[in-house]
Amino acid sequence: MNSVLSAIIVNYNAGTFLRSCVESLLACPLDIEVIVVDNASSDGSLEGLQGLSQVSVISNSTNVGFAAACNIGLQAASAPFLLFLNPDCIFQRGTIATLLAELQSGDRVGMVGGLLVNEDGSEQAGGRRAIPTPWRSFVRAFRLHRFAHRWPKLFYDFYLHRQPLPHGPVEVEAISGACMLVKREVVENVGIWDEGYFLHCEDLDWCMRFRQKGWKILFVPSARIDHAKGGCSGSSRLFVEWHKHKGMMRFYRKFFKHQYPGVLFWLVLIGVWLRFSVIAVFYTWQGVLRKLNMVTGNDGG
Secondary structure, rough: OOEEEEEEEEEOOOOOOHHHHHHHOOOOOOOEEEEEEEEOOOOOOHHHOOOOOOOOEEEOOOOOHHHHHHHHHHHOOOOOEEEEEEEOEEEEEEEOHHHHHHHHHOEEEEEEEEEEOOOOOOOOOOEEOOOOOHHHHHHHOHHHHOOOOOOOOOOOOEEEEOOOOOOEEEEEEOOOEEEEEEEEEHHHHHHHOOOOOOOOOHHHHHHHHHOOOEEEEEEEEEEEEOOOOOOOOOHHHHHHHHHHHHHHHHHHHHHHHHHOOHHHHHHHHHHHOOOOOOOHHHHHHHHHHHHHHHHHHOHHH
């Protein structure tokens, strides 16, 4: 019997989260093909899958990045519906069925995502959002979104999680790559993930390309997903920030360079790297302080 859905999990040192994620998928009454693409983890997370014969594991010899790993899983998948997700996602009963129903609710619906929640039950940022144009990113970076109540069009915040939760599925510009359910036929129309991104912004890129082709992206608030954001981390915060800012630059060049005069666009580039420089100094100083505390025996308590 062919699977209804292929779940593609990109793993990198996710620890016990990986097993919990897979178990929540296997508990679904639907016939799901589970594919784990591992980016050279060293934490023993794959060993946690022992005894789960329903799971296929593809082990990469190096960390090829999120987008490339998604494409590797895509090539191995056989179902007409494809679920891309992080291993720190836990699905509640009925969530996948709800997402699948909404994906099939219209011919032009190409992608759906659910309500990502924190451990305390609050809605997580990024599950529903607008596209972060260079101006919107500037507004967010300098906290100008605080003035959105007075000038909503000018200081619009691309994160939508502080807005009231809609009563039903709504079309949005982007959802999080932590959990994306798509139709295979739409992927064939839009194209695979852009492997020019290593970590971060590849999901925004895909959302942009889906919408450019006329496909709708739905946010489904009734499909609740527990997401331990950062659970798949095995990398330093500075490493993550480097690739986040590098991804932002690729995203801006790819989709917005033609909309901005040359000088203005260069100011955007300078602003992005200045922001990274400030973050790098902050994290480096934190590391120095931790080492000093270790040497002096001061644990900071």
